[in-house]
C-alpha cells in the first residue's frame with residue numbers, strides 16, 4: 519500500500535514550483551489531489567492531466583487564497599468533489615521585495631494577505647471538516663527567511679514568521695482532536711520565484727549552502743509526504759527546515 523493512499527490533499531498554489539512538485543509526489547504516493555492556482559489556467563490543466571496518470575482523483579480550482587470567502591467556497595467545492603480532506607498544504611505565496619525605505623504600504627499589505635492571511639482563511643475553512651473526521655494534517659509553507667530574517671524582504675519575512683506562530687497555536691488548539699499542524703521552512707529552492715535573481719547571486723547562495731546546491735521542489739515535497747502521512751502521527755507544532763543545512 520502506498521503511503522498516502524486513500525487520503526485527499528488540498529494544495530494551494532499547485533500550478534507551479536514547489537506546489538506542483540508536491541502535487542506530483544503526492545499523486546505518486548497515492549493521494550487524491552485538489553490544487554489551486556491564481557491565474558495559470560493552462561499549466562493547471564496540464565498538471566491535472568499529468569497527475570491523473572497516477573490513477574488518483576485530481577481537480578484544479580482557480581481560487582484566491584487571500585480571499586476569505588473564496589477559501590470557504592473552495593473547501594465546500596472540494597468536499598462535494600472529494601468527500602473528505604485529510605491534508606491541507608498552505609503553499610501559495612508571493613514576494614514583493616524592497617528595502618524598507620522603498621517599500622510601499624501596498625507591497626506590505628499584499629504580501630501579508632497572500633502569504634499569511636491565506637493560511638488563516640484556509641485553516642479556518644477546513645477546520646470543521648477535520649474536527650468532524652477527528653484527524654487531519656496541516657502543513658504550512660514558511661521559509662528560512664521567516665526564521666532568520668532577510669534584508670530587502672521585511673514584508674515576506676514578517677508573513678513567513680507569522681505562519682510559524684499561527685501554526686504552533688493551531689497545533690495547541692486542535693491537538694486533542696488529532697489534527698496536526700506543522701511548518702516547513704524551505705531554504706533556497708530553484709523555482710520561478712527565485713529565477714528572477716541574477717546568476718551571480720544564485721551562485722553565491724549555492725556555495726554558502728552546506729550541501730552545495732539549491733533545493734528542488736521534490737526535496738520539499740518529500741518532507742511534506744512525511745508530515746502528511748501517518749509516519750509523523752506524533753509530530754505537531756514543529757518547524758522543519760528543508761534547506762541543505764543553511765540554518766545550521
Ligand code: NAP
Pocket residue numbers: 530531532533534535536537554555556557558559581582583584609610611612632659660661662703704705706707708709710711712
Ligand atoms: P512560485 O513558483 O512563484 O509559485 C507560486 C504559486 O502560488 C503558483 O502556483 C501561484 O499560482 C500560486 N499563487 C500565488 N498567489 C496566489 C493566490 N493569491 N491564491 C492562490 N494561489 C496563488 O513559488 P514557489 O517558489 O513554488 O513557492 C511556493 C511557496 O514556498 C511560497 O509560499 C514561497 O514563499 C515558499 N518558499 C519558496 C522558496 C523558494 O526558494 N522558491 C523558499 C522558501 C519558501 P499562479 O501560477 O496561478 O500564479
